[in-house]
Amino acid sequence: MTRTPVDIPDELAAAQLKYNGEAGRTFITELPARTADFLNHWNLRIDGPSMHGVTALVLPVLRTDNTPAALKLQLLDDESEGEPTALRTWNGNHAVRLLAHDPTTGTMLLERLDHTRMLSHLPDPHEATLVIADLLTHLTAVPAPPGIRRLGDIAQRMLDRTPQALRQIPDPTSRTLMADCAAALREVATDPGDRLLHWDLHFENVLASDRAPWLAIDPKPLAGDPGFDLWPAINNRFDPADILWRFDALTDVLALNRERARAWTLARVLQNALWSIEDGEPLEETELEIARRLRAR
Numbered sequence: 573m574t575r576t577p578v579d580i581p582d583e584l585a586a587a588q589l590k591y592n593g594e595a596g597r598t599f600i601t602e603l604p605a606r607t608a609d610f611l612n613h614w615n616l617r618i619d620g621p622s623m624h625g626v627t628a629l630v631l632p633v634l635r636t637d638n639t640p641a642a643l644k645l646q647l648l649d650d651e652s653e654g655e656p657t658a659l660r661t662w663n664g665n666h667a668v669r670l671l672a673h674d675p676t677t678g679t680m681l682l683e684r685l686d687h688t689r690m691l692s693h694l695p696d697p698h699e700a701t702l703v704i705a706d707l708l709t710h711l712t713a714v715p716a717p718p719g720i721r722r723l724g725d726i727a728q729r730m731l732d733r734t735p736q737a738l739r740q741i742p743d744p745t746s747r748t749l750m751a752d753c754a755a756a757l758r759e760v761a762t763d764p765g766d767r768l769l770h771w772d773l774h775f776e777n778v779l780a781s782d783r784a785p786w787l788a789i790d791p792k793p794l795a796g797d798p799g800f801d802l803w804p805a806i807n808n809r810f811d812p813a814d815i816l817w818r819f820d821a822l823t824d825v826l827a828l829n830r831e832r833a834r835a836w837t838l839a840r841v842l843q844n845a846l847w848s849i850e851d852g853e854p855l856e857e858t859e860l861e862i863a864r865r866l867r868a869r
Contacts, residue, residue: 578603578604578607578608578618578622578629578631579621579622580600580603580604580622580629581622581624581629583624584600584624584627584628584629585600587626587627588600588627588647591626591627592627592647592649595647596647599647603629603645606645606677606679607629607631607643607645610643610645610674610679610681611633611643613674614635614643614672614681615635615636616633616634616635616641616643616681617633617634618631618632618633619632619633619634619640620632623687625790627646627647627652628644628645628646628652628790629644629645629646630642630643630644630645631643631645632684633681633684640683640684641671641681641682641683641684642681642682642683642684642685643679643680643681643682644679644680644681644682645677645679646678646679647678648677648678650721651792652678652792653678654719654720654721654791654792654793654794655678655680655790655791655792655793656670656673656675656678656680657717657719657720657793658717658720658768658770658791658793659680659682659791661714661716661717661768662711662714662768664683665710666706666707666710666711666784666786666787666788667707667711667787667788667789667791668682668683668685668779668781668787668788668789669682669683670682671683682789683781685779685780685781685787685789686779686780686781686782687779689779689780690775690776690778690779690780691703691704691775691776691778691779691786692775692776692808692809694775697775697808697809697811697814697818698814698817698818698821700775700805700808700809701805701818701821701822702821702825703778703785703786704773704774704775704778704804704805704822705805705821705822705824705825705826706825707770707773707778707786707787707788708770708773708798708801708802708822708825708826709825709826711768711769711770711773711788712767712768712769712770712798712801712826713767714767714768715766715767715768715795716766716767716768716769716793716794716795716796717768720768720793720794720795721793721794721795722764722794722795722796723764723765723769723794723795723796723797723800724761724764724796726794726796726843727757727761727764727839728761730754730757730839730842730843730846731754731757731758731761733846733850734750734751734754734842734846737750737845737846737849737850738750738751738754740849741849741855746855746860749860749863749864749867750842750845750855750863752838752863752867753838753839753841753842753845753863753867754842756834756835756838756839756867757835757836757838757839757842759835760797760799760832760835760836760839761839763797764796764797765795765796765797765798765800766795766796767795767796767797767798768793768795769793769794769795769796769797769798769800769801770788770791770792770793770801771791771792771793771794771800771801772790772791772792772804773788773791773801773804773805774804774805774807774808775805775808775809776808777789777790777804797832797833797836798826798828798833799823799828799829799832799833799834799835799836799837800836800837800839800840802819802822802823802833802836802837802840803837803840803841803862805818805822806818806819806822806837806862807858807859807862810858812861812865815861815862815865815866816865816866816869819833819834819837819866819869834866834869837862837866838863838866838867841859841862841863841866844856844859845859
């Protein structure tokens, strides 16, 4: 079996250690051998330098018929395990196509998109927001298949953690704001929805391709209400004066009930705040501003 040298970016190793601890260290240690195994298993040839996100290594490859593809190697966790199921459900409709998948490791072979043409490169954030809205219209049009994490379960766990988290917020104004986010979540938590959500559709998770202007990549799928999918497009390339325009544009294009979408977006702010508090970090000012403006609405 041929062993092809693979470049493991230092940034990926650091991110794995920061977010996944010893499991991340083990993943990085085993990554060269795992990469070589899948290059041989799927008869692939490396076709360019490695790329990476926060948690995954992506290699441009060629299949035996010289078709371009992308080999994605990642640490299997609660967020990533549903990715192949979601991609199969969408079947290339406004999302990258899944070509092959190894369920034991979470390794995937994907169609290759153009990483040099990312939605974040568009100079106009309004245009980019409308692209996200169009993608979400199609992606959330289908019911989530069995086995996908459910927003209802996540929402209840968030509410269970909120009382302790609120006690750890020193600023009373911020504490009240997060309590209001939790109250908004309580209003909709009993009806969490059943659509297939991407959860992480920000501007850098949308790439161009030859077969479609824009396609979504890297879902962390949930079964739930599409209102929970709006936050990334509001927070990305953050502009406080643009919060309500983006929220209104997204809800208009997706034809969402605006009050429910507001509640689910405030719930998303609460989710991020809970993570910050539990990590011992201060609340992000961008999150607080999104909550302030939507609460005032």
